[in-house]
Amino acid sequence: MKLDNVKIKNFRNIKDGKFEFTGGLNLIKGNNAQGKTSVLEAIYIFARGRSFRTNKEAEIIAFDSQTADIEIQYEDNERKNLMSVKYDRDGIRKLFKNGIQVRLSSEFLGNFRAVLFTPDHLSLIKNAATDRRLFMDIAMSQTDPKYITRLKRYSILLAERNSLLKSRGADSRESMILFEALAEQMAPIAAAITVKRCLFCDSPTEHIKKYFEKMTDGAEITETEYESCLSADKDVLK
Ligand SMILES: Nc1ncnc2c1ncn2[C@@H]1O[C@H](COP(=O)(O)OP(=O)(O)OP(=O)(O)O)[C@@H](O)[C@H]1O
Ligand SMILES: [Mg+2]
Incomplete structure (x- = not known):
């Protein structure tokens, strides 16, 4: 994949730029507050479906404008692609892939794929497990449509x-029956999500080992492991 x-x-603060x-x-080189991070923010919207800096979409529209537009051209294994997003202050956001409007953000995700790493990502190591889970969820939502469907379904059931x-x-007895019904639906989804997260953590192990060994001249060896209170049975995914 190449942008x-x-x-x-x-x-x-970017009026019109290519x-x-x-x-x-x-x-990307520029003065302070010239818009370097904004360029990355704009690009990453295509991978994540929203800004990595704010949840309030109106914030990203230039102060003196009603709308904001971003468009990327990228190449995947098959061909050149064009994706665009139009934001409106009225809260309307339109997503397009190769000129055709995409109504579901789940269809928008998984096309252009990117991994964001900023100084804030040190929180992946320093902060609580929720940050690590979010990082994995964002990465896997780009590569596995089933994962995001499961994640959404799980959060609906959890809210219920x-x-x-x-x-x-x-x-009450009635509540117990409802709880059990919800738990029955949640359990297999939770299991599948856990297994996916395990596999995700396994995947870079060999690379991490290799680079860490190089960085320390072989003096230190690393292991990565996903710790979960659930024992993961990888057959759940079959
Ligand atoms: N909606 C908006 N309309 C206009 N300007 C905005 C808007 N939101 C933020 N800005 C301004 O855009 C500028 C760009 O900031 P950005 O963080 O992208 O710059 P940067 O080049 O990454 O800076 P730094 O070198 O400090 O990291 C800031 O001055 C900010 O105040
Ligand atoms: Mg910056």
Whole structure:
């Protein structure tokens, strides 16, 4: 996957810009507050479906504009692709792939794939497990459509269970039956998500080992392991 260029209009402080990228390493150089991170923010919207800096979409539209537009051209194994997003202050967001509007964000995801790593990502190591889970969820949502469907379904069921707990408590017989019904639906989804996260953590182990060995001249050896209170049976996915 290679990003060819990004066109940005009225996004943050970028009025109208086109940025070209070459294969390999690209550096973005500029003054403070010139818009370097905004360029990355715009690109990453195509991988994640939303900004990595804010949940409020209106914030990314230039102060003096009603709309913001971003467009990327990228190449995957098969062909050149064009994707674009249009934001409107009225809260309307339109997504397009190769000129055709995509209504579901799940269909938008998984096309252009990218991994974001910023100084904030040190929280992956320093902070709580929720940050690590979120990082994995974002990465896997790009490569596995089933994963994001499961994740969404699970969070709906979890919200239902929590609201049931709030409104009735777990005492009555009726509540118990509802709880059990919800738990029955949640369990296989939770198991599949856990297995996927295990596999995800396994996947870079060999690379991490190799590079860490190089960095330390072979003095240190690393292992990575996904720790979960659930024992993961990888057959759940079959
Ligand atoms: N909606 C908006 N409309 C116009 N300007 C905005 C908007 N949102 C943010 N800005 C401004 O855009 C500028 C660009 O910031 P950005 O963080 O992209 O710059 P940067 O080049 O990464 O800076 P640094 O070198 O400090 O990391 C900031 O001055 C910010 O105040
Ligand atoms: Mg910056």
